[in-house]
Amino acid sequence: MEKEFSRPDGRSPTDMRKIKAKVGIIPNADGSALFSFGDTIAIAAVYGPRKMHPQHQQNPEKGTLRCDYKMISFSVEDRIRPGPNRRSSEISKVTDWALEPVLLLDRYPNSVIDVYINIIQANASTRCAGINAAALALAHAGIPMKNLVSSVSIGKLDKNLVVDVSKEEEDWEEGEGASDIPMSFTSNGELTHIQLDGRIDNEKLQEGIKMAKEACEKIYEVQKKALKDFAKKE
Amino acid sequence: MSEIIKINKDRIEEYLSKGKRFDGRKLDDLRDIVVETGISKNAEGSARVKIGKTEVLVGIKMDIATPYPDSPDKGNLMVTAELIPLSSSRFENGPPRINAIELGRVIDRGIRESKFIETEKLCIEEGEKVWNVFIDIYSINDDGNLLDAAGIGAIIALKNAKIPKYDKEKEKVLYGNLSDEKIPLSNEIPIPLTIYKIGGQLIVDPNKDEEDICETRITTSGFNGTIFSMQKGEGGSLKLEQMGEVLDLAKKVREKIFLKIKDYL
Numbered sequence: 001m002e003k004e005f006s007r008p009d010g011r012s013p014t015d016m017r018k019i020k021a022k023v024g025i026i027p028n029a030d031g032s033a034l035f036s037f038g039d040t041i042a043i044a045a046v047y048g049p050r051k052m053h054p055q056h057q058q059n060p061e062k063g064t065l066r067c068d069y070k071m072i073s074f075s076v077e078d079r080i081r082p083g084p085n086r087r088s089s090e091i092s093k094v095t096d097w098a099l100e101p102v103l104l105l106d107r108y109p110n111s112v113i114d115v116y117i118n119i120i121q122a123n124a125s126t127r128c129a130g131i132n133a134a135a136l137a138l139a140h141a142g143i144p145m146k147n148l149v150s151s152v153s154i155g156k157l158d159k160n161l162v163v164d165v166s167k168e169e170e171d172w173e174e175g176e177g178a179s180d181i182p183m184s185f186t187s188n189g190e191l192t193h194i195q196l197d198g199r200i201d202n203e204k205l206q207e208g209i210k211m212a213k214e215a216c217e218k219i220y221e222v223q224k225k226a227l228k229d230f231a232k233k234e
Numbered sequence: 235m236s237e238i239i240k241i242n243k244d245r246i247e248e249y250l251s252k253g254k255r256f257d258g259r260k261l262d263d264l265r266d267i268v269v270e271t272g273i274s275k276n277a278e279g280s281a282r283v284k285i286g287k288t289e290v291l292v293g294i295k296m297d298i299a300t301p302y303p304d305s306p307d308k309g310n311l312m313v314t315a316e317l318i319p320l321s322s323s324r325f326e327n328g329p330p331r332i333n334a335i336e337l338g339r340v341i342d343r344g345i346r347e348s349k350f351i352e353t354e355k356l357c358i359e360e361g362e363k364v365w366n367v368f369i370d371i372y373s374i375n376d377d378g379n380l381l382d383a384a385g386i387g388a389i390i391a392l393k394n395a396k397i398p399k400y401d402k403e404k405e406k407v408l409y410g411n412l413s414d415e416k417i418p419l420s421n422e423i424p425i426p427l428t429i430y431k432i433g434g435q436l437i438v439d440p441n442k443d444e445e446d447i448c449e450t451r452i453t454t455s456g457f458n459g460t461i462f463s464m465q466k467g468e469g470g471s472l473k474l475e476q477m478g479e480v481l482d483l484a485k486k487v488r489e490k491i492f493l494k495i496k497d498y499l
Contacts, residue, residue, distance in 0.1 A: 026375050027287045028322050039275055043374070045320040068319070068327060073370040074277035074293025077409035082316055082370070084327070116320035118372070120291060121274045 005160045008168045016152065016164040016215060021132070021226035023140045024233075031141025033226070035133035037164050039123035044133035046141040049111040063108030067095040069130050071119040091127045092117075098131050098184040098193035099138065102147045113143060124167045125153040128182050131193070136223055140230065148223055149192060150216035151184035154208040156200050161208050163215045181208055185216040243447040247433030257441065262487055264439045267386070267494045271394045278412065279395020281498075283387040285439060287377035289321075292387030293370050294395040294417070297407055301357070301364040309356025309365040313342035315384060321373040338371065340465045341385050344424035344455030345369070348462035351392065355418040358400070365397070367417065378445040381453050385426025386491070390498045392417055423499055424455035424462050427488045429480045431470060436479060438487050454484050457492075 007013070017038030026032035029045035036042065052058040069091040073080050095117065103113070115137065117130040131151035139145060155165035158175030165180055172178035179198020185191055191209070200208070249255060259265070265286030274280040277293035301308060315338035317325045330338075345351060356365040369391065371384045396412040430440050430448040440448065450470030455463045461481075466472075472480065492499075 026289075026320065027377065028375050029320070043320065047319070047323050050323075070318070072291070072293070072316075072372055073314070073368070074274050074280060074295050077276050079295035079297065079368055079370075082314060083329075114319065116318065118318060118320050121276060123275075 023230040033136035042129035044137040052112040147186040150219040281391040289374040306361040308353040315371040348424035352418040
């Protein structure tokens, strides 16, 4: 007999952890935001558009989006040695690709928009929290955007799809184990980012993508509210 | 020095000569200090310190290591500061530059020289196993005086840190499983304070505009009249009698800092 599936923290499969979004947290930056899924906290700061240095990286056709994702040393249980690593380099690039489609980069030839993302506390889904914070920070910086971007992870724990994977779920070992599928959508429903680790069939994946899209619609509402709250305060 | 900084310099110095500052403070006034502890669940101890608009995060991590040959029965201390580009348009990625290196080392010396951490109690097995204590400092917004914000963050994070459990048989640190045991600390707390000299005047807790035009600075750490460490930074010079003023002012203002943060110590 199959045991009924339940998530370690008692959430329903479509429940995200508590979401928090706040804009305008770093006075020095041109735009900044905090975004958290439960214990996963990301902050992001935007500087620019500004002249691209080094000069040979300047592109006279269009501006460059340069995202930089990092985890601070005490964001996880085993201290991370400060400095770049292969994982953070890849996530930085993936974050670029998730956000680029909504920006009008051809307006900024020879320039760069720097987005610095730091994870200050990690409990899985850090790249998604980082992308959500980055999108908010870009909007807060007043950079013209066609849409906002929202990001969430879908997990498959044994055979069950869940939204917003936690650390405990990421380490799921029963049955088929855990698959992790982070995704990002623009606010008009286009997918700008997807990654997958694990094993899943087409049908299940389609189902997962649909779940992610619905979750991102909810995240979008929270992001929109954070921007409106900030505008009201000003 | 850019044109804007130069114009600022003249105005700021003119104000200071009348005992005034742009933001209405007196020369020896600190900005508000806001402290929050336990800001990271995965750190053994942590703190957020805001001084005005300046903000830093400090986290404590611990692990087990072999002791250094010259201190076989003592734990180790390592202080690292990262001035991340998120916190200012002036900071860039890459290997730590001199300002970050200096910041880490100045904080390190205050804590080390004061013997605030009782490292002899962090020995598990003499010559074989001791605790490493990492103090990691991150700037989140630099509006001047990162030095004092970092130093305050370090002592508060140490104060609320708990040692993780250690499985002696498996020789494994059980992270996330904190014991009730705190890091052994002495009562002599290295309270940091930096005095800045601008236009010949001595001030404390500069904002970025003031810090940009400082001629020299003296960072001390101390407690109840005892000084544990000192560092002069930037060029510039001080006459001996002005050095005396620096020390008197440091003692007085350090007391003010202590009163502002003593609930966390």
